[in-house]
Amino acid sequence: MSVYPKQYADVNIVEEQRAKWEKKRIRTTKELIETERRYFEQLELVSMYFIEILKAKGTLKPNIHDAIFSSIKLIHSYRAYFVLICVNQKLLVVYFKIQIKKNKSFARFKKLQETRPEFRGLVLEDLLTLPLQRIQHARKRENYQNIHRVQKLLKGRKTMVLASGRWYIREGWINVLHPKSKEAKQKMVFLFSDILLVTKPCHPLHPTNSNKFSCQAVYPLLECSVDKVFGYTRSQGGLISLTFPHEKLLLMSNDQEDINDWYRSLIESQKGADWVIITGAIQYHSLKTLQTMQLAN
Incomplete structure (x- = not known):
């Protein structure tokens, strides 16, 4: 009895599995690209309708303006994530809320800009926390991969x-x-x-x-x-x-x-x-x- 048919069947199974992995890789790549595109479009809203206009109008003092928006500008310019940015994101949300209460001109401007159709119901607070959410998600994914790798290195369960x-x-x-x-x-x-x-x-x-x-x-x-x-x-x-x-x-x-x-x-x-x-x-x-x-x- 010939063994070749079984060998051919095994080869076909391997090829089918490789094809499935390739399709999954392509799909995942497309999803990542689309996610990145939406992410930077949302950052563009902050840059276009808040950062530059507020700076030109002088609604916020320079140090306050930098405290709230500097990390957004850095990410938007260089497409990079930094631990310092992660910390600043947490702090700017607290400082942002203080300014909303104290600076009525800024509060009115914020509310007006958020009514633009480009925002699609989003508010500035949602956009400011985007970098922090991205960093946390990336860290969690990396952490899971490391723990899963260690688990596979250990003998038995x-x-x-x-x-x-x-x-x-x-x-x-x-x-x-x-x-x-x-x-x-x-x-x-x-x-x-x-x-x-x-x-x-x-x-x-x-x-x-x-x-x-x-x-x-x-x-x-x-x-x-x-x-x-x-x-x-x-x-x-x-x-x-x-x-x-x-x-x-x-x-x-x-x-x-x-x-x-x-x-x-x-x-x-x-x-x-x-x-x-x-x-x-x-x-x-x-x-x-x-x-x-x-x-x-």
Whole structure:
């Protein structure tokens, strides 16, 4: 009995699957292009009917005008997303509401412009928050992809990484010393916003898991205390102490920059998912800027 018909059938199945993937790729590309087109058309409304006209009329003071619209102008000009813009978007909405109450001329102009047919029922508040929504959506998509990737790297399904509200922070090889161990061992560690995953590579000759990792421990970070024991100076390497309610762990590295990065990441993880998305330094700087502008006004 010939085996060729079965081989041809297998080839056809593969080709059909490839054709389906290609159609899906083309459809997704078209959807992304159309979404981008609508997005920048909406930004154009803000630029055309608010930014330039308000600047020419002098309805808003220059510093107030920049506080509300500067990030929109930057995105519209360069088609770029920045963490700083993400922070400013949150702040400008608060400042925008203050101006609506205090500046009656601006409030009337806003209401008049929003009646234009081009806005299709949208209000300025909706348009100002578009960049923030886009950035958050992109970050969530990237986060899901990273968590899904880590899940596929783990052997079996006993350890479930996919969880609502969990954010991926970083991963890497680092020496881990358990108090009960006599020596530090190199482990692949995955850090998330709420847990620390310590794993070891599966045997390279394993028939199905040779490129995967076996989870050895999952440490909740809610009640974890992070301390840098060594590494404050410019000397080589450092050591981080992680203290949990019933256990203690030491992370060691001969690379000064690497241990510093791990320390910063662990500190960030303790501050929650919001801090993972936007760094505290930028938040602090932007809040101070807002307070200064409010006082000046």
